[in-house]
Amino acid sequence: MLQILLFILTLILPNLLCYSTRAQSFLAIFSDSVPSFPSQKFPWKESNFQDGGDLCLGAQGTFNTLEFWQERGVCAQGVVELVHGRLFMPSEQELGIAYSYVANYVERYKDHVVFWINPDAKFHDGSVVRPEDIVFSFNFLTRNSSLFRSYFSGIESVKPLSVPVIKFGKKVQGVVFYLKKDAPQEAGFTISELIVLPKSVYQKGIPRIPVGCGPYTISGHQTGEFIRFEKIPQWWGKNYPCGQDVYRFSSVKYIYFKEEDSMFEAFKKRDIDCFFERSAKRWMNSYGFQAIDQNRSVRQELLSKDPVPITGLIFNTRKPIFQDIRVRWALSLLLDFDTLNEKFFYKKYHRICSFFQNTYCMAKGMASLEVKNILKQVKASQEAWTQPAEYFTQLPGTWQQRSKAALSFLKEAGWKLYNGKLFHDVLGAFQVKVCVPKAMRDEWLRFFQARAALVGVELNIVSLDQAAYQAAKSIFDYDIIWGMMGISSGFPGQELDLIYSSRSASKAGSYNAMGISDPNVDVLIQRVKKARHQKELRISAEALDRYLLTGCYGIFGWYSPYVWHVFWKDRIVYPKVLPWSPSRGWIYAGKERKIGNGL
Structure with missing residues (x-):
């Protein structure tokens, strides 16, 4: 009888491990890494901003593709951040820590990692994100991009969990990534950054406009000139930590400039709403224009805590x-x-x-x-x-x-x-x-x-x-x-x-x-x-x-140990606490504060 029981256990033990109770909404590279915000109450998120309005940003250089994985092209700014979603999103302030996004829970083991997909996660075409989409995304990206092939090289294989299970009070589906024997410690973490693509779309070929599960879709673009994103009003993530008090602007537009001088002049003419200065000479000599003097435009020198390029x-x-x-x-x-x-x-x-x-x-x-x-x-x-x-x-x-x-x-x-x-x-x-x-x-x-x-x-x-x-x-x-x-x-x-x-x-x-x-x-x-x-x-x-x-x-x-930043007060209002990278502050900003909440 004991031998029969042991034999049965060897058959079901792998499944029991997959459905263990140590699921978490955060992930760390090392077991001795402790997240600062396990409840995902981030200090740079404020609830007192008005939603809506248009944001216009500047970008230097050019672009010739809308697909981030194409190695022979330069992808447009904002595509990854706004159009697509990842399994987990890296923390803005903690290196080696990530929090839930398309997957709302993760379970990590010695030789595999299980991600439980948020059942509300949907692509722009309305289809639900399924385990098959994640398996397809991994295979598609590692097949078509040497960068992703190397980045995810610690993964041996990926498989969907065979049947949905009742977990956390909901019927959920999961996907398992099996690690190679010699995989580095970070392999179970880096796979959390996998960008999720809809299998039903990309297996037929490259779409004219990328389809993702992020908060925005692309509403217009001209190669090398501009790209415009439109917010999805009923985005699935807006009531989850990944989408609360972020992405408030109705539209986000990037205008491309060949040179920074041109971008700076565009800011002065109010063609773009904010500008990050990279020239010490210009920062010291070129900010005496009237809008600065009249306090209509704000000039900031912010201490940078980012790793330095x-x-x-x-x-x-x-x-x-x-x-x-x-x-x-x-x-x-x-x-x-x-x-x-x-x-x-x-x-x-x-x-x-x-x-x-x-x-x-x-x-x-x-x-x-x-x-x-x-x-x-x-x-x-x-x-x-x-x-x-x-x-x-x-x-x-x-x-x-x-x-x-x-x-x-x-x-x-x-x-x-x-x-x-x-x-x-x-x-x-x-x-x-x-x-x-x-x-x-x-x-x-x-x-x-x-x-x-x-x-x-x-x-x-x-x-x-x-x-x-x-x-x-x-x-x-x-x-x-x-x-x-x-x-x-x-x-x-x-x-x-x-x-x-x-x-x-x-x-x-x-x-x-x-x-x-x-x-x-x-x-x-x-x-x-x-x-x-x-x-x-x-x-x-x-x-x-x-x-x-x-x-x-x-x-x-x-x-520079500082970030030099200037913006128009009537176009964008930033939270009082910024993430480590101030250039990402607009993600948590708004057009204006709600009445009664101060300036």
């Missing part, structure tokens, strides 16, 4: 000239940030000095014993743990001293100075192509070019329009390029393979702009991905950070 001048180490680290260090020494900051940036910027700037994983000061031991295991340069992390970007000495050191590095690497020009017996003259987007202000770069010329380095600056710039990035047709050196994430993981791994170095279109191909980096990436708790992640990520810093794969750029 890791931008800079990237060395293409696929090129023979930059395969010698001494050459890379020489050029790094020639950039005089302090002078640039004073001469061009009004001392408004701070230097980026980490691949995880402004995050929990950022290397600071001297290495701990744990980090030192990891670096020794991969035979890192001794400087990686004997020098403070800031040493590799905040280089000591005056520019004159650093230029002499740079010339010494170059001579060691076989470069000789003749009549003010550097030559190499094999590589020829020191001439490199520096590609930058045409919209970028390059006064500082011209200054750097002139300084580099003093030691015989010839930098040929090439300004490219967006299409040409993207093409050059895709096929690595540059010696140096201004761009993203990394994604500063508080919980780094699978994206590291896309940016720094050996297998991405030779793949056209990859994010490995630097061409890093180092087995030790691959080992450190795997260590980060296998971290099982926050402390282990932080130590592993710091070791990777220090190792990459010693490789000098580019010249780090700079960032």
